[in-house]
Amino acid sequence: MTLDQVKPGYGGIITAVGGEGALRHRLLDMGLTPKTHVMVRKVAPMGDPIELYLRSYVLTIRREDAAKIQLKEVSPV
Amino acid sequence: MSDLLALAGNQNCGKTTLFNCLTGSNQHVGNFPGVTVEKKEGPIKGHKDMILVDLPGIYSLSPYTSEEVVTRDFILKEHPKAVINIVDATNIERNLYLSLQLMELGIPMVIALNMMDEVRASGNSIDVELLSAHLGVPVIPISAGKNEGISDLLDAVTETVRHPKPPARMDFCRGEVHKAIHSIAHIIEDQAKTSGYPLRFAATKLVEGDELMIKALHLTSDQKHILNHMVENMEKALDMDREAALADMRYTFIEEICRDCVVKHRETREQVRSEKIDRLLTHKYLGIPIFLGIMLLIFWLTFSVLGAPLQDLLDNWIGVGTDWLEGVLVSAGTSEWVRSLLIDGVCAGVGSVLSFLPIIVLLFFFLSLLEDSGYMARVAFVMDKMLRKIGLSGRSFVPMLIGFGCSVPAIMATRTLSSDRDRKMTIVLTPFMSCSAKLPIYGMITMAFFPKQGGIVMFALYVLGMVVAILSGLLLKSTIFKGNPVPFVMELPSYRMPALRGVLMLMWEKAKDFIRKAFTIIFVAAIVIWFLQSFDWSLNWVEDSTDSILASIGSVIAPLFIPLGFDDWRASTALITGLTAKESVVSTLTVLTGAASDAQLSAVLHTIFTPVSSISFLAFTVLYMPCVAAFAATKRELGSLRAAVATAAYQTSVAYIAAFVIFQFGQLFFG
Numbered sequence: 152m153t154l155d156q157v158k159p160g161y162g163g164i165i166t167a168v169g170g171e172g173a174l175r176h177r178l179l180d181m182g183l184t185p186k187t188h189v190m191v192r193k194v195a196p197m198g199d200p201i202e203l204y205l206r207s208y209v210l211t212i213r214r215e216d217a218a219k220i221q222l223k224e225v226s227p228v
Numbered sequence: 229m230s231d232l233l234a235l236a237g238n239q240n241c242g243k244t245t246l247f248n249c250l251t252g253s254n255q256h257v258g259n260f261p262g263v264t265v266e267k268k269e270g271p272i273k274g275h276k277d278m279i280l281v282d283l284p285g286i287y288s289l290s291p292y293t294s295e296e297v298v299t300r301d302f303i304l305k306e307h308p309k310a311v312i313n314i315v316d317a318t319n320i321e322r323n324l325y326l327s328l329q330l331m332e333l334g335i336p337m338v339i340a341l342n343m344m345d346e347v348r349a350s351g352n353s354i355d356v357e358l359l360s361a362h363l364g365v366p367v368i369p370i371s372a373g374k375n376e377g378i379s380d381l382l383d384a385v386t387e388t389v390r391h392p393k394p395p396a397r398m399d400f401c402r403g404e405v406h407k408a409i410h411s412i413a414h415i416i417e418d419q420a421k422t423s424g425y426p427l428r429f430a431a432t433k434l435v436e437g438d439e440l441m442i443k444a445l446h447l448t449s450d451q452k453h454i455l456n457h458m459v460e461n462m463e464k465a466l467d468m469d470r471e472a473a474l475a476d477m478r479y480t481f482i483e484e485i486c487r488d489c490v491v492k493h494r495e496t497r498e499q500v501r502s503e504k505i506d507r508l509l510t511h512k513y514l515g516i517p518i519f520l521g522i523m524l525l526i527f528w529l530t531f532s533v534l535g536a537p538l539q540d541l542l543d544n545w546i547g548v549g550t551d552w553l554e555g556v557l558v559s560a561g562t563s564e565w566v567r568s569l570l571i572d573g574v575c576a577g578v579g580s581v582l583s584f585l586p587i588i589v590l591l592f593f594f595l596s597l598l599e600d601s602g603y604m605a606r607v608a609f610v611m612d613k614m615l616r617k618i619g620l621s622g623r624s625f626v627p628m629l630i631g632f633g634c635s636v637p638a639i640m641a642t643r644t645l646s647s648d649r650d651r652k653m654t655i656v657l658t659p660f661m662s663c664s665a666k667l668p669i670y671g672m673i674t675m676a677f678f679p680k681q682g683g684i685v686m687f688a689l690y691v692l693g694m695v696v697a698i699l700s701g702l703l704l705k706s707t708i709f710k711g712n713p714v715p716f717v718m719e720l721p722s723y724r725m726p727a728l729r730g731v732l733m734l735m736w737e738k739a740k741d742f743i744r745k746a747f748t749i750i751f752v753a754a755i756v757i758w759f760l761q762s763f764d765w766s767l768n769w770v771e772d773s774t775d776s777i778l779a780s781i782g783s784v785i786a787p788l789f790i791p792l793g794f795d796d797w798r799a800s801t802a803l804i805t806g807l808t809a810k811e812s813v814v815s816t817l818t819v820l821t822g823a824a825s826d827a828q829l830s831a832v833l834h835t836i837f838t839p840v841s842s843i844s845f846l847a848f849t850v851l852y853m854p855c856v857a858a859f860a861a862t863k864r865e866l867g868s869l870r871a872a873v874a875t876a877a878y879q880t881s882v883a884y885i886a887a888f889v890i891f892q893f894g895q896l897f898f899g
Contacts, residue, residue: 157812173290173292177425185468194512196513197613200613206322210717211719212716212717216717
């Protein structure tokens, strides 16, 4: 399952981070690395971007970028 | 010789607060050479021999953003005596990610562990000594907002400067990554030394695939081959590509030390509170209305409740000062043209711009509250989808909104945008938002031509500005600002009370900036316009401005506006004087037409414009280059006169085209 399909209130463990160049580097730098648990907390009023919770902090990314992140063991948090 | 120190850390970790705390009000603001990244520096209070440089807030040392490149270049080339790395203790995992990369640079470092009060207050704890032992650098707990731990931090920094020791530990890797980094370190040892890069940093960046480093080291093709081979082996063994492998290595190391040193029972009170506040402020239906409400409130307070009386007050003072000066000049028996230069030129020109000062200071007061409280990041979150289509992110929304008030603070406010590209594009587009100084022009024309439909015409002009901004954005996105925008991957920091001192310092800094502009570029512009208005070509003093150089320039360029429907020299002259401040268009037209009343002015305007050409004139006024004050701000924020001139030329061309289209179509239907 990719991160953009995860409903608010659900979370899972990252298995792979796709994308390339600056975007991918940034995702990894911000702590979206494999084996990390990430939860979707909220969706912006216009449906995009989404709000994530990981490593005890809050991060926001766009849906199209979230689609490049693979998750496993998605369940309610 | 004073010692150079660098302050580095993530965004939103209290870096500016700590910087203000350490340097006090003695700061110098400029740009890093060659880029529009802000550089602040100042001597540390009580330690005049130590100069602290505030580096941009960053999350990593990747080669992808100018902020990150500036940081690594500064540390590598300027060789600061020590790096003070500020770390947010409530968000320690992600903050240490940058620390590990800074440590690899081999410069003595002290970690200032900020927000420790919040960690303690929520019943969590961090074993500072153990953390320091793990990392091999001194770690000092502080809370910059409460001024706690600052003297301990200064002691540690002084000690480090006196007895410099590079970080004791730079090896965070094991297994396959370790193998790769160490073997590559061996083969590039000489090149790293000759090009002045710390070996460990160079090797890590090569394994990571950092293009800047590959170029800087001038690797031979053999070396590149070996490098690629080793990286491939590592990737295969780890089943992860090189970038992920390195990020994973750093975070794995951080997770291990955090397991040892950090006891976290629950989220901090600030984090819990932020989630509650966000239930309202980023609410699905209420989020956008609340944001618009907040902006409306700020505008109302700035432009009417607080700004208008202050502006009147300042106007009065300037008037009193001008009268006094005039009296002095008269009694000193100075000639008429000297008096005119000082009174009509300098005092009137600079004075009219200076009276904007209260508005600018007030706007920045509110803006820094929004920024420092953490709300600005939510605005970006809420508005991002709207601006993405024109190649910007939600962060650009606020400067653009401020543009409806005044372009000057709007352009100055782009400083808070974290991406260089977004900043430049926002600076170009913001003046299309019709500023409040243009309202008198709309009023004058609609009164003469559309007394009943004034509201609709004005509304249409505002919409025109926005539509042109959108089209311009689309155009710029696919031409000059082509290429990938900086990714929108943004932290939503916990809401915090803004530090009053930081807010006041920002206001003071912006006020200083504006006053400096008023007395340099605007001063010169005022004198030039005065000169053109007061003399004819043989440099004779003219009583009637219809004989002035300005009027003849106006007549010369007037034919340019034939395709737009207004070729009267008075209209083109008014457009030129509008460059000092947009409301001057009205006063110039009044003076040049010799109209004694509003009714007379309306009558004369009917001889200059037709209803259709009055609309094209208005359209041109909405869109053409902003006033000198805004131009000066553009130059400062873009960091180059050439770029500012190009921007002004672009805006004026767009205005010309739009007015042309409006006039020609208007002629078809109504002509």
